[in-house]
């Protein structure tokens with residue numbers, strides 16, 4: 001989930017019924033009960049199990065609707081107006097608590113990914129290896145963009161990508177294999193090889209490494 005409006009993560013909401021800090025939770029896609037959306041990506045919900053809204057709600061719902069459920073006190077971002085949400089269990093919403101720090105990081109990463117994808121169209125003319133490498137090395141980037149970036153690596157013909165790839169830990173071995181194939185091609189096209197002792201790039205025909213002086 002990506003929140004468009006990050007400022008909501010800075011908000012602090014205190015439950016008026018129990019004075020505890022309300023949790024920032026991912027909003028359910030529809031307003032439970034009447035099918036309307038909340039018009040918000042997140043909701044602030046009091047998940048305190050001692051909260052009177054929650055503890056007294058079971059009886060109220062039983063009396064009014066005859067089923068087993070209760071309420072959680074809830075507020076919308078930018079508002080202190082008190083609302084309640086019906087919940088069927090104590091666990092409801094505990095799985096959709098948003099960690100603001102993780103969300104901020106994810107958003108920053110997502111923005112970088114989007115910018116890098118947009119830059120791919122002209123990366124060869126612009127010799128823009130950075131945007132391509134952003135995607136190649138981003139383990140959370142979507143596969144389509146990453147695959148495109150890996151293909152563009154050989155067109156860019158920039159040997160500086162080799163070290164970064166060799167030092168990266170790939171979670172997906174398929175991407176790693178594709179990158180290794182690109183490196184093999186780049187080295188061949190540029191008449192280079194990697195020294196087996198120091199990993200520096202040297203001429204294909206060299207018998208002695210110019211960096212570590214090892215005999216090959």
Ligand SMILES: [Zn+2]
Pocket residue numbers: 015016017018019020046047048051052053073
């Ligand atoms: Zn409360």
Ligand SMILES: [Zn+2]
Pocket residue numbers: 195196197198199200209210211212213214
């Ligand atoms: Zn060497």
